Amino acid sequence: MRHTRLLLAAAAASLMFLPAPEAVHAQDGGARATVLDPATWDGLAYRMVGPTRGGRVTAVAGHPAHPATFYMGATGGGVWKTEDWGVTWVPIADDVLTTGSIGAIRVAASDSDVVYVGTGSDGIRSNVIAGRGMFRSDDAGRSWRPIGLERTGQIGAVEIHPDDADVAWAAALGSPFGKNPERGVFKTTDGGRTWRAVLTPSDSVGAIDVEVHPTNPDIVYAAAWRGQRKPWTIISGMAESAREDGIWRSEDGGETWDYVALDLPSGLIGKIDFAVTPADPDRVYALVETNEPDEGLYRSDDAGLTWRLVSSHQPIMDRPFYYTNVDADPVNPDLVYVSATQFWRSMNGGESWERRSTPHGDNHDLWINPDDPQIMVQSNDGGANVTRDGGETWSTQHNQPTAELYQVDLDDRFPRWLYAGQQDNSTIRVPADQPAASSLAGAEGYWEAVGGCETGPAVPKPGEPEIVYSNCKGRFGRYSERTGQEKQYYVGAANMYGTSPANLEYRFQRVVPIEVSPHDPNVVYHGSQFVHRTTDEGVTWEQISPDLTAFRPERQMVSGGPITRDATGEEHYSTLYAIEESPVTAGVIWAGANDGPVHVTRDGGGSWTDVTPSDLPPEGRVSIIDPSPHDAAKAYVAVYRTLLGDDRPYIYRTEDYGSSWTLLTPGDNGISEDTPTRVIREDPDQPGLLYAGTEYGIYVSLDDGASWLPFRQNMPVTPITDMKVADGDLFISTMGRSFWVMDNLTPLHQMAAGLDADVVQLLQPRDAHRIRSGGGSYGFGDVAAVRPQYRPDGIMVDYWIPEGLQADVSLEVLD
Numbered sequence: 057m058r059h060t061r062l063l064l065a066a067a068a069a070s071l072m073f074l075p076a077p078e079a080v081h082a083q084d085g086g087a088r089a090t091v092l093d094p095a096t097w098d099g100l101a102y103r104m105v106g107p108t109r110g111g112r113v114t115a116v117a118g119h120p121a122h123p124a125t126f127y128m129g130a131t132g133g134g135v136w137k138t139e140d141w142g143v144t145w146v147p148i149a150d151d152v153l154t155t156g157s158i159g160a161i162r163v164a165a166s167d168s169d170v171v172y173v174g175t176g177s178d179g180i181r182s183n184v185i186a187g188r189g190m191f192r193s194d195d196a197g198r199s200w201r202p203i204g205l206e207r208t209g210q211i212g213a214v215e216i217h218p219d220d221a222d223v224a225w226a227a228a229l230g231s232p233f234g235k236n237p238e239r240g241v242f243k244t245t246d247g248g249r250t251w252r253a254v255l256t257p258s259d260s261v262g263a264i265d266v267e268v269h270p271t272n273p274d275i276v277y278a279a280a281w282r283g284q285r286k287p288w289t290i291i292s293g294m295a296e297s298a299r300e301d302g303i304w305r306s307e308d309g310g311e312t313w314d315y316v317a318l319d320l321p322s323g324l325i326g327k328i329d330f331a332v333t334p335a336d337p338d339r340v341y342a343l344v345e346t347n348e349p350d351e352g353l354y355r356s357d358d359a360g361l362t363w364r365l366v367s368s369h370q371p372i373m374d375r376p377f378y379y380t381n382v383d384a385d386p387v388n389p390d391l392v393y394v395s396a397t398q399f400w401r402s403m404n405g406g407e408s409w410e411r412r413s414t415p416h417g418d419n420h421d422l423w424i425n426p427d428d429p430q431i432m433v434q435s436n437d438g439g440a441n442v443t444r445d446g447g448e449t450w451s452t453q454h455n456q457p458t459a460e461l462y463q464v465d466l467d468d469r470f471p472r473w474l475y476a477g478q479q480d481n482s483t484i485r486v487p488a489d490q491p492a493a494s495s496l497a498g499a500e501g502y503w504e505a506v507g508g509c510e511t512g513p514a515v516p517k518p519g520e521p522e523i524v525y526s527n528c529k530g531r532f533g534r535y536s537e538r539t540g541q542e543k544q545y546y547v548g549a550a551n552m553y554g555t556s557p558a559n560l561e562y563r564f565q566r567v568v569p570i571e572v573s574p575h576d577p578n579v580v581y582h583g584s585q586f587v588h589r590t591t592d593e594g595v596t597w598e599q600i601s602p603d604l605t606a607f608r609p610e611r612q613m614v615s616g617g618p619i620t621r622d623a624t625g626e627e628h629y630s631t632l633y634a635i636e637e638s639p640v641t642a643g644v645i646w647a648g649a650n651d652g653p654v655h656v657t658r659d660g661g662g663s664w665t666d667v668t669p670s671d672l673p674p675e676g677r678v679s680i681i682d683p684s685p686h687d688a689a690k691a692y693v694a695v696y697r698t699l700l701g702d703d704r705p706y707i708y709r710t711e712d713y714g715s716s717w718t719l720l721t722p723g724d725n726g727i728s729e730d731t732p733t734r735v736i737r738e739d740p741d742q743p744g745l746l747y748a749g750t751e752y753g754i755y756v757s758l759d760d761g762a763s764w765l766p767f768r769q770n771m772p773v774t775p776i777t778d779m780k781v782a783d784g785d786l787f788i789s790t791m792g793r794s795f796w797v798m799d800n801l802t803p804l805h806q807m808a809a810g811l812d813a814d815v816v817q818l819l820q821p822r823d824a825h826r827i828r829s830g831g832g833s834y835g836f837g838d839v840a841a842v843r844p845q846y847r848p849d850g851i852m853v854d855y856w857i858p859e860g861l862q863a864d865v866s867l868e869v870l871d
Contacts (some may be wrong), residue, residue, distance in 0.1 A: 110439020129158025132792020402591025477512020532566025667714025749776025
């Protein structure tokens with residue numbers, strides 16, 4: 057059968073035909089159609105609507121034979137390439153990657169067409185995305201193939217033999233969430249067809265870096281690391297005496313290894329990164345996490361046999377679990393760079409340091425052209441940027457739609473605007489369609505920060521979108537577009553940084569819920585371990601619940617250990633993560649915690665009932681609760697347990713206010729058992745039509761969760777953090793590829809309601825608006841693919857042709 061979408065332009069009555077592949081469609085019980093093949097809706101496609109402000113990048117690479125060409129790997133946005141010094145970037149592996157998280161990229165020195173990519177970023181903060189192995193290109197990124205190591209988690213480094221592109225080493229941390237045997241240093245001698253584990257310290261200690269001696273590739277250095285992420289803390293390092301975490305050295309190309317002890321006074325060793333330089337082949341630099349004053353930059357002048365501390369300058373070891381990156385100039389061995397919160401340069405081998413400017417803070421990786429060290433590509437939490445003058449000037453980051461967005465909220469303007477907190481930047485709102493007012497700066501001219509900060513959420517007030525309720529790391533604010541100012545009304549007025557949550561009266565997380573009542577725009581809910589309510593835009597608050605979390609005392613701690621504390625509130629556990637009021641009945645309020653429990657009140661907070669699904673494993677993050685827009689007793693929850701080492705999907709449905717629950721994702725009905733779930737939404741126009749957002753894309757159910765079908769369409773693999781359905785459209789936020797919109801869901805409505813698959817039919821079009829914006833995108837050629845795409849003017853018309861029917865199609869408009 058064929059489902060095809062065409063566009064009828066109102067002004068010129070021209071037709072635009074979109075692809076219509078074959079599909080299989082059968083009926084179930086006569087009344088309701090069950091789609092058996094997702095190709096049925098291949099005519100439907102998403103639009104990326106921005107922002108094109110870059111997100112975190114932890115891997116960059118280049119090759120001296122092509123000085124204007126560079127590669128970058130985003131932590132949720134895949135692999136990108138520029139061939140014009142960073143003026144434009146385009147995604148080059150969306151059709152093959154199985155995760156958007158990239159940990160390492162290397163181009164073979166002996167053949168610039170050969171590129172290796174290791175997935176899984178090594179910056180293991182709480183929104184880290186798991187890796188799914190290695191990929192290789194033999195044509196400079198035009199095509200790719202998977203080459204194994206699918207279970208090695210985060211791949212922090214890849215190095216290629218200088219004379220043989222088929223020989224390579226990969227440093228794999230393993231799962232950052234628990235023990236697994238597939239970790240350490242792996243080696244291939246056949247271009248990735250097979251890999252051998254050549255260094256495996258233990259099932260909880262992997263490798264985070266590997267470097268090859270510049271003139272003797274038999275000498276290989278590896279940094280082993282015990283790095284583990286829990287929802288409530290970060291573990292980085294262990295006792296050096298265990299001879300696991302630390303510096304390892306090989307003299308036979310990585311076949312056998314020796315542990316090189318630094319004999320640190322504290323006895324603790326953590327994350328390590330190496331730098332080598334052909335200008336002095338036996339010199340090796342190592343950034344070493346340990347206790348002060350022995351933490352810092354170490355140097356070896358005998359190819360890693362002995363080491364001495366060169367610098368204990370504290371800023372170069374800022375947040376070592378997240379940074380710890382050192383690079384050496386290929387021409388001047390005394391010129392050293394360190395990427396941390398700031399970007400640092402030493403001209404004397406690390407003896408002293410000067411801060412250098414980059415377009416964004418939180419720096420991660422650097423590649424230096426060995427033929428011209430003035431040419432570099434550098435990455436940070438704002439994207440990737442290129443310099444041709446040694447870092448005096450850099451290319452823009454506003455050409456990379458790799459934004460990491462925590463949520464999506466909508467205002468009620470026309471066109472609608474999308475709101476979120478963008479990690480490592482600010483809150484932001486962008487239009488879903490071309491606004492009536494033009495922008496001299498193109499799409500970028502429409503970007504607006506709306507109070508709060510990177511964490512969000514940013515929730516516009518219904519009926520008054522000039523007012524936005526925004527959060528910044530547990531601090532509530534009211535932003536006014538009229539004044540451009542934000543009034544901040546913290547609940548408890550406490551700063552979470554550097555504090556154990558056990559000592560806080562109100563345990564707020566960095567990302568906290570803000571819910572405007574669907575029944576009264578002046579009622580706003582906010583969550584710590586309690587549900588708070590304000591009726592005066594945050595000036596005063598009342599607590600309307602007891603502690604609704606599991607609150608295990610052993611989980612309440614200052615995050616980070618055994619070496620470095622990292623208490624930013626990101627690991628505050630036993631806090632509320634979701635608050636939602638039923639759009640059907642006022643006073644029915646649901647709350648979900650980041651440590652597992654689900655509660656509901658049916659009297660506006662007077663009393664609460666613990667309705668946690670009995671078969672839900674404990675301590676997962678209740679990331680989304682979706683009260684049904686059709687039935688007050690019905691609700692859906694999505695639970696995310698990846699940080700506990702559990703990748704199974706957890707979406708539940710209740711139809712009796714939580715007294716009983718049905719698991720909709722057993723792992724065998726369309727969403728596989730290794731696909732973590734983040735969000736679930738029911739369509740407000742069609743009961744039982746569900747959209748599920750997962751770590752790797754979107755799924756749809758036409759039968760209230762009994763079965764699921766992929767609905768990723770043209771969207772790249774990236775985590776779906778939130779979705780909203782409004783006006784018959786689907787609005788989506790991602791952790792690595794900005795906002796997306798699916799226009800006109802009416803074909804799905806009609807399929808879910810029942811569609812006779814054996815009859816040629818014109819699907820009922822929805823109402824359209826006549827506008828004069830012109831739609832389209834900002835940009836030309838390949839650049840248009842990474843610019844915001846605005847809906848073209850006209851009426852979308854969908855039709856259905858049964859399988860096997862051969863006929864010409866014509867559309868006649870009579871009035």
